[in-house]
Amino acid sequence: MRNTRTLTRRAVLVAASVTAALALAACGNDSGNSGSGHAGGHSSASSSASADATAGAPNAQDVSFAQGMIPHHQQALEMAELAADRASSAEVKDLASRIEKAQDPEIKTMSGWLTSWGEDVPTSSDSTAESMPGMDHSDGSAMPGMMDGSDMDELEKASGTDFDTMFLTMMIEHHEGAVDMATTEKTKGKYGPATSLADDIITAQTAEISEMNKLLGKS
Incomplete structure (x- = not known):
């Protein structure tokens, strides 16, 4: 049991x-x-x-960069559009087409940033240096590389090889200005996507400056 x-x-x-x-x-x-x-x-x-x-949260430099680079790009597009029926060189036409394809999306991107930040978005009417007095920089100068109204009128009236030379000369100056602006953004900006775009602009436009100098017969 x-x-x-x-x-x-x-x-x-x-x-x-x-x-x-x-x-x-x-x-x-x-x-x-x-x-x-x-x-x-x-x-x-x-x-x-x-x-x-x-x-990173955008700072004043990020806002200034976007508000300055948008009209800067818009003027580059205006110049590039003229090449379609005025340039005589296939290389110039190809370069102008690539500038349009690269910079138009960048304008949309920067416009989106400004809208999301509650900041003013520049319009196409702002795309001359004359319409943006003291727009950017601490020294009070006009945006680097921007053409004034008379420069744009002269380019619009040109054609053939004269247009090619004028376009390349002006666009080199324009690109150098954009590189300067982008370099400032990389140094002083805080918003990651903006400083990344600035780096892309420096890389792409520095390469195009070299290309345009070669087309002008400069090494």
Whole structure:
């Protein structure tokens, strides 16, 4: 009789141990899944926060860069559009086309930034130096590389090889101004996408300056 009770008690203890072990295992799995899910959510949130921190809040220089570079690009587009039916060189026409394809999307990007920041977005009517007195810089000068109204009128009246020479000469000066502006943004800007765009502008337009100098017969 005693042996029977002992066996029964052992069987109950074993069953209880198995049940407890299973419960602990299940709890561990749930905890693991929950922890994994929480870790994943935390990681995602951290990534998002990290991206925001990397972008940085825009400062006055970022706003100035976008508000200055938009009309600067718009004037470059006006110049490039003239090349389609005035340039005689296929190389000049190709360069003008590439300038349009590169700078038009950049205008849209910078306009989007300014809108999201609650800042004024320059219009195409602002694309001459005369319409933007003291627009940018700490020394009070006009934006570097911008053509005035008479420069644009002269370019518009030119054609053939005269246009090619005038376009390349003016666009080199225009690009050099954009590189100066972008360099200032890289140094003083805080908004990551803006400083990244500035770096792209420096790289692309420096290469185009070299290309245009070669087309003018300069090394």
